[in-house]
Amino acid sequence: xxxxxxxxxxxxxxxxxxxxxxxxxxxxxxxxxxxxxxxxxxxxxxxxxxxxxxxxxxxxxxxxxxxxxxxxxxxxxxxxxxxxxxxxxxxxxxxxxxxxxxxxxxxxxxxxxxx
Amino acid sequence: xxxxxxxxxxxxxxxxxxxxxxxxxxxxxxxxxxxxxxxxxxxxxxxxxxxxxxxxxxxxxxxxxxxxxxxxxxxxxxxxxxxxxxxxxxxxxxxxxxxxxxxxxxxxxxxxx
Numbered sequence: 001x002x003x004x005x006x007x008x009x010x011x012x013x014x015x016x017x018x019x020x021x022x023x024x025x026x027x028x029x030x031x032x033x034x035x036x037x038x039x040x041x042x043x044x045x046x047x048x049x050x051x052x053x054x055x056x057x058x059x060x061x062x063x064x065x066x067x068x069x070x071x072x073x074x075x076x077x078x079x080x081x082x083x084x085x086x087x088x089x090x091x092x093x094x095x096x097x098x099x100x101x102x103x104x105x106x107x108x109x110x111x112x113x114x115x
Numbered sequence: 116x117x118x119x120x121x122x123x124x125x126x127x128x129x130x131x132x133x134x135x136x137x138x139x140x141x142x143x144x145x146x147x148x149x150x151x152x153x154x155x156x157x158x159x160x161x162x163x164x165x166x167x168x169x170x171x172x173x174x175x176x177x178x179x180x181x182x183x184x185x186x187x188x189x190x191x192x193x194x195x196x197x198x199x200x201x202x203x204x205x206x207x208x209x210x211x212x213x214x215x216x217x218x219x220x221x222x223x224x225x226x227x228x
Binding site: 034036042043044045046049089095101102103104105106107108 | 146148150156157158160163165171206210216217218219220221222
């Protein structure tokens with residue numbers, strides 16, 4: 001079945017450093033890849049997404065890259081701040097064109113940013 | 116509504132009892148999803164409703180779990196004869212018919228004692 005693997009499971013960085021989280025997916029028909037941030041005790045919130053027709057997308061300090069050939073995608077956070085500390089989840093689905101859009105999530109990465 | 120609403124926010128139940136969890140999606144969202152998140156774990160897919168199509172129930176862990184969506188809006192997840200391993204946060208999400216990320220509700224924290 002569909003599977004999304006996420007690494008690392010935990011990541012500790014100093015404030016101002018960059019953080020990179022990587023995911024691989026098994027379903028070659030996947031075409032939509034969102035990233036969610038979940039702060040302690042709160043709901044997951046969408047922070048950025050990418051569709052299969054582009055290779056990279058940026059939004060201020062965060063960026064996502066996609067390599068369809070290798071079936072992997074990554075989240076990059078630059079100039080990390082303590083408020084970036086949270087659990088980050090990647091996900092994949094076939095939902096680019098609408099219709100079937102079941103998201104399969106990675107296991108999550110717990111990011112800690114130390115002042 | 117403005118967001119996805121779930122109730123109750125917390126539920127403590129005795130082992131063997133049945134529970135019902137409710138989700139009210141964003142108005143106009145045709146797709147509704149249920150996920151389960153055990154303590155410190157990831158998001159486990161349970162069930163997916165898309166418009167008038169038959170739901171994707173492939174993630175339901177056992178026949179004690181069922182869900183329905185009435186009138187294309189509100190959904191109820193029912194767990195019969197609850198077990199301690201059912202303890203988790205049950206998250207509901209909705210999305211529009213076009214591609215896009217989900218909007219999650221705040222979840223129902225279920226504790227089976």
